[in-house]
Amino acid sequence: MKKEEIKISSLDKGKGMSRRKFLALTASTTAALSFGTFLRSGLGATKVSLLTWPNTLSAMDDVLREQAREYSKIKGVEISIEFVSYNDLPTKTAAAVESGAGPDIVCLVGDGAHLHAKSLVDVSDVANTLAKELKGWTNIAKDVGMVGKTWRAIPWAICPQVINYRIDWLKELGYQKFPDTYEDMLTLAKKLKDKGHPVGFALGRALGDANQFHYPLLWAFGGAECKKDGKTVAINSPETAKAIDYRRELHKLGESDDVYAWDDAANNRAFMAEAISVTLNATSIYWAMKKNAPHLREVTDHALAPRGPAGRFSYSTPFSLGIFKFSKVQKEAKAFIKWLLEPKQYSAWMGVGEGMMAGLLNFYEDDPVWKKDPKFEASRLTPKYCRLPGYPGPPSRHAAEAMVKYVIVNMFARACKGMSTAETIKIAEAELKEIYGKA
Structure with a gap:
């Protein structure tokens, strides 16, 4: 401690720097070094990419984009979303599997989790946590996301027919x-x-x-x-x-x-x-x-x-969210998916769809969207009867x-x-x- 004080004193004398300025400079340098370590550790400036399709109701995509921006602000994780046509989505998904490169998260159509199971991360931890918090999964959800006894994708929604x-x-x-x-x-x-x-x-x-x-x-x-x-x-x-x-x-x-x-x-x-x-x-x-x-x-x-x-x-066509094994941000991708399916975010997204999409967690059978119009009742009940x-x-x-x-x-x-x-x-x-x- 004594040597540091002497060093400060000599700097003050030799270069005209006050002790206060030196301490300010030291604090700034320490902060910069700490931030650099933060970035290199992967805890900051993380980017998670999502590949999905443009919903028939564009308002649902607008909500998804806004939620991605909100998540970036509160979590410090940048979320990028790429929308491709419904018909092109399976092709682009298959290309990512073949090349071993592409988005971190992919929207899978129908039985996509089964088709690409070997390329998808085990997301059982996320699925089990959501089930515990939101009254469990519907039967069709398990068919959609589980391959054997392992969850390979998180059921996002079905489009009730x-x-x-x-x-x-x-x-x-x-x-x-x-x-x-x-x-x-x-x-x-x-x-x-x-x-x-x-x-x-x-x-x-x-x-x-x-x-x-x-x-x-x-x-x-x-x-x-x-x-x-x-x-x-x-x-x-x-x-x-x-x-x-x-x-x-x-x-x-x-x-x-x-x-x-x-x-x-x-x-x-x-x-x-x-x-x-x-x-x-x-x-x-x-x-x-x-x-x-x-x-x-x-x-x-x-x-x-x-x-x-x-x-x-x-x-009724189901959609699920899977994470590719080649992703370098699997932990962050899991956190984002879980956040999307939590009530505040999910109800806002499903709500603008006017019955176009239905959640596959039992909690969402009683979502406020179904009370907006009695003509949505059939859509609310459809997940109970779904098979693949x-x-x-x-x-x-x-x-x-x-x-x-x-x-x-x-x-x-x-x-x-x-x-x-x-x-x-x-x-x-x-x-x-x-x-x-x-x-």
Whole structure:
């Protein structure tokens, strides 16, 4: 201590620096050195990147961007978000897996956690903490994020697929609400078409809408593409035959042939143009009406997908957040994901979506967004009935391949075009055996 005092004194004398100035300089230098150590340690100026898709409702993306900025301010971690189209997201994800470079966090569509499990970090700690704090995960959440006994992704949300229907046209026929069963829906569909208001469910290359209607229909009649083991093809069954016979009648009595050419946007356009009375879709149609057709919004409502002999089912596209193993900021990425799913942030994000997205933690079944409009009730309840392609088996690469190749949709479409039930099942069975027979 004495030597330091002497040194200060000599500096004062030799260079005209006061003791006060020297102490100020020392403090500044120490702070600068400490900050440099802080940066080099990785605790500061950390950057976490997220790859996702632009939501149909841009307001949800605006909230996400604002939350990223807020997180950066309060945590000192820079969050960068890249939005790519829904169709390009799986391709870009696969490219990152192949190259071993890319975003830290990726939004995975459908069974993406299963497809890329080997490239994703174990996030069981985050999943278990959220479950403990927010009343646990729904069953579909576990199918989405868990591979074996390990969480490979954190379920972010599903886009609930619900029946969109015209209240006024149903009331003209004496209906006060939408039928609860497929059989009763068939009766209604015939009456609506006879009045010039056909129903419409995609039977073409609509990756979302066509699959999301026909998988639940198959399950509701007790049919399945494979058994619980996820390996044995089980499509050739009396239950599948009943589902096909039903679909043929629904098309004959209630639809036009336009549905064969529909893509994922076609039913939205048809409903907005008042060309159809009933379809399966997210609440995006209802949301679009607020600006473009408020008079139709007043006479449009939503219902759960009907139930069949084996129960009620839904296939609503799920989204999850995974962290790549090549990420250098895995700890920070986990912290950001957990923060996003906490009530303050998640409710704000889900709230602007007007039922477009539903949370997969049980806590969010009672989120305030559902009380904004009673017409969101079907979306609120949909997660309870969700399953993934491959059900009752686990999600798998085989099930994903069958879906993107429209094996189930085409099976129904061939029957609606006139092929016998036995023949269309035979074709689907051969296709599924080829897919499920792959290593």
